[in-house]
Amino acid sequence: MRKARVSLSGFLVVLLLAGFSSALAAQGKTKLPYEGVTINYIGYGGLWTKTVIDSLAEFKAKTGIEVKAQQLGNDQISQKIAISSTAHSGDLDVFAFRPLQETLLFVKNGWLEPLDGYIAKSPEFDYNDFMKSARDGSTNGGKIFGIPMMTEREVVFYNKELFAKAGIKTMPKTMDELMAAAEKLNDPKKGICGIAIRGKGSDAVTMFSGFLRGFGGEFNANGKALINTPQAIAAFKYYGDLLRLYGPPGVLNMGWAETQALFAQGRAAMRIDADSQFGFSIDPKSSLVYDKVGYFSLPAGPAGQAPFNVAAWSLGVSPYSQNKEAAWEFVRWCMGKEMDARTQASGNPSTRSSTWKNLEASKGFPSELISVINETSAVGRATDRPSLINVGESRTVIGDVIVAGILGRDVKPVADKANAAFQTLLDKEK
Amino acid sequence: MLKWIDDHLSYFFTLPTIILVLAMIGFPLAYTLTLSFYDWGMSNITPMRWIGLENYRSLLFDERFLLAVSRTFAFTGLALVVELVLGVGIALFLSRGFAGKNLVKTLFLLPMVATPVAIGLIWTLIYEPTIGIANFILTKLGLQPLVWLGSQATALPSLVVIDIWQWTPMIMLITLAGITALPAEPFESAKVDGASPWQILWKITIKLLRPTIWVAVLLRLIDVLKTFDIIYSTTQGGPGYATETMNILSFRYAFEYFQFGKASASLVLFFAFVLTIAGIFIRLKNRYEVEY
Numbered sequence: 001m002r003k004a005r006v007s008l009s010g011f012l013v014v015l016l017l018a019g020f021s022s023a024l025a026a027q028g029k030t031k032l033p034y035e036g037v038t039i040n041y042i043g044y045g046g047l048w049t050k051t052v053i054d055s056l057a058e059f060k061a062k063t064g065i066e067v068k069a070q071q072l073g074n075d076q077i078s079q080k081i082a083i084s085s086t087a088h089s090g091d092l093d094v095f096a097f098r099p100l101q102e103t104l105l106f107v108k109n110g111w112l113e114p115l116d117g118y119i120a121k122s123p124e125f126d127y128n129d130f131m132k133s134a135r136d137g138s139t140n141g142g143k144i145f146g147i148p149m150m151t152e153r154e155v156v157f158y159n160k161e162l163f164a165k166a167g168i169k170t171m172p173k174t175m176d177e178l179m180a181a182a183e184k185l186n187d188p189k190k191g192i193c194g195i196a197i198r199g200k201g202s203d204a205v206t207m208f209s210g211f212l213r214g215f216g217g218e219f220n221a222n223g224k225a226l227i228n229t230p231q232a233i234a235a236f237k238y239y240g241d242l243l244r245l246y247g248p249p250g251v252l253n254m255g256w257a258e259t260q261a262l263f264a265q266g267r268a269a270m271r272i273d274a275d276s277q278f279g280f281s282i283d284p285k286s287s288l289v290y291d292k293v294g295y296f297s298l299p300a301g302p303a304g305q306a307p308f309n310v311a312a313w314s315l316g317v318s319p320y321s322q323n324k325e326a327a328w329e330f331v332r333w334c335m336g337k338e339m340d341a342r343t344q345a346s347g348n349p350s351t352r353s354s355t356w357k358n359l360e361a362s363k364g365f366p367s368e369l370i371s372v373i374n375e376t377s378a379v380g381r382a383t384d385r386p387s388l389i390n391v392g393e394s395r396t397v398i399g400d401v402i403v404a405g406i407l408g409r410d411v412k413p414v415a416d417k418a419n420a421a422f423q424t425l426l427d428k429e430k
Numbered sequence: 431m432l433k434w435i436d437d438h439l440s441y442f443f444t445l446p447t448i449i450l451v452l453a454m455i456g457f458p459l460a461y462t463l464t465l466s467f468y469d470w471g472m473s474n475i476t477p478m479r480w481i482g483l484e485n486y487r488s489l490l491f492d493e494r495f496l497l498a499v500s501r502t503f504a505f506t507g508l509a510l511v512v513e514l515v516l517g518v519g520i521a522l523f524l525s526r527g528f529a530g531k532n533l534v535k536t537l538f539l540l541p542m543v544a545t546p547v548a549i550g551l552i553w554t555l556i557y558e559p560t561i562g563i564a565n566f567i568l569t570k571l572g573l574q575p576l577v578w579l580g581s582q583a584t585a586l587p588s589l590v591v592i593d594i595w596q597w598t599p600m601i602m603l604i605t606l607a608g609i610t611a612l613p614a615e616p617f618e619s620a621k622v623d624g625a626s627p628w629q630i631l632w633k634i635t636i637k638l639l640r641p642t643i644w645v646a647v648l649l650r651l652i653d654v655l656k657t658f659d660i661i662y663s664t665t666q667g668g669p670g671y672a673t674e675t676m677n678i679l680s681f682r683y684a685f686e687y688f689q690f691g692k693a694s695a696s697l698v699l700f701f702a703f704v705l706t707i708a709g710i711f712i713r714l715k716n717r718y719e720v721e722y
Contacts (some may be wrong), residue, residue: 040587042605075685078685082685082688085472092548105688108471108475109471109472109473109474109475109476111690191560191561199669200669201669201670240589248559248560249560249577249580250577250578252582252668253579253580253665262560267560268596269592392688393686393689396682396687399670400670405487407670409583
């Protein structure tokens with residue numbers, strides 16, 4: 001007991017001294033505008049996040065704001081935003097959200113702070129420098145609800161070594177050529193699949209969009225569900241055949257992370273997903289094929305080439321934040337021109353026009369990928385999923401048909417049923 | 431006044447517990463029940479809308495929900511039977527003294543104390559069709575490799591295997607405790623009367639153990655019905671809907687589609703199911719209980 005008392009008083013003395021000395025130190029400096037303010041940020045784990053987290057000390061030195069950053073999976077981010085916002089909780093200040101999936105829903109639910117006022121106060125932020133299609137995705141009813149963080153395009157990654165072994169010299173330009181190449185490259189005995197694309201129903205919807213439109217289909221238009229048109233059925237069949245015949249085993253459980261792992265291990269000859277993920281496959285630390293990666297743009301279907309070119313993530317501010325000014329300060333800093341060039345240099349495809357003109361900032365991108373990006377941007381579509389409020393449930397419904405295609409079932413009846421369910425969802429929002 | 435407090439002291443001492451139970455169990459239950467009659471998309475702007483029993487009606491006519499119910503029962507039945515047989519078998523085996531018995535007992539307990547999500551992630555790797563160890567073993571044994579969690583036919587049974595691996599030890603542990611507490615006399619007299627080891631096992635050990643086994647089964651039953659973590663961390667209900675149990679479906683209604691009313695209705699139904707089954711079990715237990 002005595003011993004405990006001695007050590008406790010010792011502890012108190014240390015505490016006093018520490019407080020005294022930090023008070024002295026503080027006197028010597030000028031006070032920063034947001035000294036002592038802490039804000040919370042949640043976002044996805046990507047190159048953007050990594051670069052920003054690595055630079056947070058700089059931000060603190062400049063403003064005094066301490067940013068607590070958390071990286072979560074896509075669904076977990078939405079869940080966290082939903083729970084914190086519904087509870088009117090101030091524990092969330094800035095977050096990343098998926099504008100194409102969530103802007104309508106979040107605005108309807110009042111989970112996003114309009115940013116117009118803050119933007120007007122920050123002319124050097126140059127909001128109009130962001131690409132128009134990217135800006136539009138985070139705007140609703142004439143108000144700005146988010147700052148677009150990154151663009152993404154649907155491209156094909158391929159393994160140069162496996163292509164050379166199979167004797168494929170010209171890259172597939174049409175869907176038929178893609179199927180033929182996948183067949184040639186497929187080597188299940190060696191554990192290598194011809195092509196890996198997402199097969200997990202709702203996850204696959206965005207990648208499927210490039211196929212659907214390449215075959216002349218569309219998810220919905222003018223309030224009508226269109227996923228059982230002959231064009232859509234042809235696309236479901238093609239996507240299903242491609243993955244059933246030449247895809248990896250277990251493809252029905254695969255999202256982007258799983259196909260990425262297969263490709264990086266040299267177990268997939270081709271992989272279709274967003275170009276923003278290129279960093280993982282060319283990093284010697286995470287990839288066995290880092291020096292063998294090539295890129296080509298999504299082949300054309302009967303109706304032409306239709307890969308997506310979208311702004312996948314935006315940065316938003318919570319209306320329940322206790323420190324909105326500091327939160328905006330963080331957005332202004334990490335989405336400002338200087339940091340944007342830095343995140344692009346680390347491999348994050350920017351949404352600012354000025355950054356793409358900055359040669360220094362584009363150095364991190366393989367030149368081969370840049371030409372594929374330019375090709376894709378020219379023909380790209382601005383959305384990669386159905387447009388409605390309840391995107392989540394519509395993706396599940398469409399995912400059913402994708403799964404049926406991969407299983408080799410008769411797609412038509414499944415598509416008819418899904419189309420009716422999708423129509424019900426659309427009608428509810430009228 | 432003081433005397434009154436003194437007379438009713440027992441209430442005062444239990445009050446904190448009662449308040450805690452009401453706040454932590456009663457309130458969420460009542461709130462869920464209320465929500466189940468509303469249409470609410472978690473919006474802070476659009477208010478909740480009273481729709482009566484509509485959520486229940488749409489669920490009970492929804493094929494997806496009904497399939498989820500049958501899947502929940504299939505998963506529970508399969509897991510429970512195997513766990514029961516294996517658990518009691520291992521307990522009987524371990525009840526005989528042998529060298530290293532405690533070491534074996536400890537090893538068996540390890541899966542039970544591991545974190546379910548970590549277990550889910552590790553089994554995802556084990557089941558990985560191309561590089562996982564499960565297929566490595568199958569091919570070494572000269573068998574055809576399986577896609578395990580990746581096929582609609584094998585995903586649910588594969589999950590049952592994980593549950594068995596993790597929870598058989600619990601049945602074993604409870605049964606083992608029961609065996610230790612058994613009286614010695616019936617065994618002695620059976621031996622004197624010349625009963626064979628099989629007769630002793632079936633007619634005496636198992637019969638005397640019945641109350642213990644019932645308890646183990648009841649506890650496990652409620653837990654298997656509720657299984658969420660290993661499914662969510664491996665397949666999240668897929669491929670397609672192949673492993674979508676009632677819990678997973680409710681979760682998706684709530685946090686993927688943000689339909690809190692429907693999610694609540696589905697959970698209320700689930701709660702009613704669990705309560706009914708547990709009730710039936712307890713009645714059965716009372717009926718078959720033997721005195722000794």
